[in-house]
Every structure is written in C-alpha cells, then in structure tokens.
Amino acid sequence: MAEVERQLAIVTNSCCEFSGHGRPIFILFLRLVSGMDKGKNLQKTYPYGEELPDYLRRDLLRLSCPVSSPKDLPFLKDKLRGVMVRIALEDGKILINDYFGRGDPNKYQ
Numbered sequence: 001m002a003e004v005e006r007q008l009a010i011v012t013n014s015c016c017e018f019s020g021h022g023r024p025i026f027i028l029f030l031r032l033v034s035g036m037d038k039g040k041n042l043q044k045t046y047p048y049g050e051e052l053p054d055y056l057r058r059d060l061l062r063l064s065c066p067v068s069s070p071k072d073l074p075f076l077k078d079k080l081r082g083v084m085v086r087i088a089l090e091d092g093k094i095l096i097n098d099y100f101g102r103g104d105p106n107k108y109q
Contacts, residue, residue, distance in 0.1 A: 005089040008034040011080045012105040033108045044094045059096040
C-alpha cells in the first residue's frame, strides 16, 4: 500500500484553458506551506465538458466554492486565491481533503 503524505497548501491561482485536444480544463495552482517541500508549487488539472465531473464539484465544495455549471469556473479565480486546504499526495495525485482557512499566497514564496 502506498504511503499518503498529508500537507497544507494554499491556492495561488486558478484558470480555465483548452487542452491540445480542444477539451476545456480547469487548473488549480497550489503552493505547499508546510513540510519538507514547503514552497513547492503544484497544479491539479480537471478536464470537463458540458457537465462538471463529480470530482471537480466535490473538490470545489471542499474549497468553499460550490459551482453548478462550467460557466461558473472563470469567476472563481479571486474567490479561490488564498484558500488554505489540507491535501494528500498519493502516487503522484493531489487529493483535496478539507478547507483550512485563508491566507496570503505571497507570504509563502
């Protein structure tokens, strides 16, 4: 069984882009604020289509940003910036666990 590494991270940015295949993706940029890798930048990508996948909805709900449609995603940038969250790093995946609070991303450079 793989070891799960729990960390504290802050959202530094988010954006919507199109992948090389023309499919939209939502990108969440995170910076670790604790542990040996403090200051390391991570990004979590979420491909989506006409409907938002459940895992994207759940993660955004954990970040205190519930959404109902893809049209909501471009407006989350300012709301998400500064959200602190507990994450788990497992087998190269970033798992969003729960909301921790708010902070200034510039403080954790």
